[in-house]
Amino acid sequence: MLDFPRWKTIGISIILLLGILFSIPSFLPEKTVNNLPSFLQAKVNLGLDLAGGSHLLLEADIADLRKTQLANMEKTVRTAMRGESGPDDDIAIGELSTAGGKISFLVRDLAKLDAARERLFSETRGTQQQMGQRDWNITVIDSTRIVMTPTGAGQAEAVKNAMDTARDIIDKRVNALGTREPTIIREGDDRVVVQVPGLQDPAALKELIGKTARLEFRMVDTNADPNEAAAGRVPVGSEIVPYAVGEGNGAAFEVLRRQVMISGEQLINAQQSYDPQSNQPVVSIRFDSGGSATFAKVTAQNVGKRFAMVLDGKVLSAPSINEPILGGSAQISGSFSVASANALAISLRSGALPVKMTVVEERTVTPELGADSIRKGAIAGIIATVSVLVLMLVVYGRFGVYACVALIFNVFLIIAVMAAFNATLTLPGIAGFVLTIGAAVDANVLINERIREELKRGRRPFQAVELGYTEASRAIFDANVTNVIAASLMFWFGSGPIKGFAVVLTIGIVTSVFTAVTVTRMFVAHWLRTKRPTAINI
């Protein structure tokens, strides 16, 4: 056991040297690290509680997504029934309803029932068709009515697609803020985590990603009687749309045509700018060629009437069309500040979120507080480590020195492994660090106490040391396995702070056992072999 072959010594030394080498970048400022060779670029990330910044947890409104899904399918049904080759191809339908999350409608010409079903079949095959999974089930009841029910697989697929798109869009929006290294990841089925380090004010961030940014241009229904509308009665094909907070100059709503003239998908650019007349911040937008053509056509047909700009189901403004707008560009006006106009421009550029997202958790730490925590945490960590080192020296003498050297190597190894795995150091992580040091000390205490005991029983130094290591190893092994069990459970089930703690603990347990048992044994073995002491002072 105390027999240390040369290759083993070399192997251990290489690991220790690598540990020191890879932990160095984490102590250096960012600028210096950037000049290092690429394999030395990895360093320990600081958690938001230490670096300062914002953590947002966003949750998708699944009910909203289902509603959109249903509305889209309703549109698909209407288009499909209209037929491709002119009026002869139309299938007349009626009593279309979307109640209860299903689409149900009557086919007026019974002879065309099968044809109707056939058309819908090809529209609802879904992406999982090889597996025999359809997005919608289509059934016929009373031989006249077609009922379409979304399948579980179809809904799950829709959620998944929407979340992937939402993540990408949020990514675009956050990156447009120009902050460094934001993290945007999906979590669970319907959540997205956004972490932006170094951000002082999360209000702008929330403004930016909290908006769905579904933009629509729709005509104002001039035939609607305002008194009737106030009572909730509007002409067929129109609906009441409320004004956004602070808009409308006292008017609470507009009656708009249901049909959407142009939507946000037809934008190619959006920029914050100023209205030439009022000097108010506005958002200038440009349509793509299709959008430009539609916009020109509709405005030419409706001079003197009004159209409305609708954002996320709220009217921003409803200006009159004074003349046809031909250039394909427009201004969205409303009571904007420069910041909110800019945020809207970014949101419009990145596209609409496929589903409404709400912030369900927010944690923001200012960089000053983070820096303060780091400084105090580091000072406390150093003082704690030094006092433990002194205790070990005073109690175990030479063996204490070995333990101390191993302990210092342990600190470097933990940092190196964390850097290699790109792990994040959080405040609870620092506490985990201290605990690991405790575990490493305990391993050495166990070994050294055992050696003392064996010496007291009258064993010779070689034998005592050998027995000390073998007998203590059993307890050290069991104790550390239980800690790994606890740490991995923390990692799986815990969230945020608990996870940060578990990461450091797990890494630390492995390195502690290595340094406290293997490395010290190497030192002791070397000493015993070269000096051949007849008595040990421990």
Added chain:
Amino acid sequence: MRLLKLVPDDTNIDFLRWRKVASAMSIILVVISIALVAVRGLNLGIDFVGGQSVRVEFTQDMPPIDEIREKVGDIGLGEATIQQFGSDKAVSIRTALPDGGKATAERAGQQLVAGLNKAFPTAKTGSVETVSGKVSEELLRTGAISLALAMLGISIYIWVRFEWQFGVGALGRLFHEVALTFGFFAVTQIQFDLNSVAALLTIVGYSLNDTIVVYDRIRENLKKYRKMDIIPLLNLSINETLSRTVMTSVAMLLALGMLLIFGPDVIFGFTAAILLGVFVGTYSSILMSTPILVWLKVGPHSFVPRTTAGIEGGERVERKDDGAVV
């Protein structure tokens, strides 16, 4: 060089003589802790009840808590919980979410921060946290699950590695430690949040570490001294591991004490809880986890492999007669 010995050599203290008193005391403390949690309740942080929390640092002298409370009340967000951080000029102010919102933390925080900036123009807000009711319910659930699973998983491991009595002993001890820590949080009203769960898990891990060291020695001695009565054998095992128990505890208390004094106030509660856990753990190692084994009737038979029991008779030797020169 003369080395320091925290525990004199060859102690022979009859620890188990006090086992009834110690057990009675432990049971009383556990009952008191549970009662305290039930009556006084825990000061649950927003992680577990939802709401918003803002840390405010005062650049000049901190105004009295009552004044802060009054001014926060004026913001109109309902009853606020105000807590001072360590010795710093900083407080944490906690209120419910503005619209009692279960689903959203959207605009929360902003109103409180704006109100605070108006009331205390020189103060700085260091951190803002909002957690919606839905998320806090999940955090509470996952926190409870990870704690329960950690305790169970560890006990099962000990059962597999040792014997069932040891597993039960470990579980009993863990329950004792966790209950006392909850009692500590109830008494001090230190905020109980996700960090506190991490602290509890640490205490669980540390406790186990200790238990295993003592149990390992008991197992070793049970195999070595087959004819020794169980109580002297347990006493012997405790005494043999005493210097290690004390040394490790002193090292841990030293490290945690430094963290408590010099560390950032943000982890004060966390460190304090672990410190208490280590203290209780030291006591438990000696007077709590071992007596359980007496009641569960652990004896040499617990480790005799059933088929080879007769053959290994050679090991039936008395203490200090194991071949070593005394």
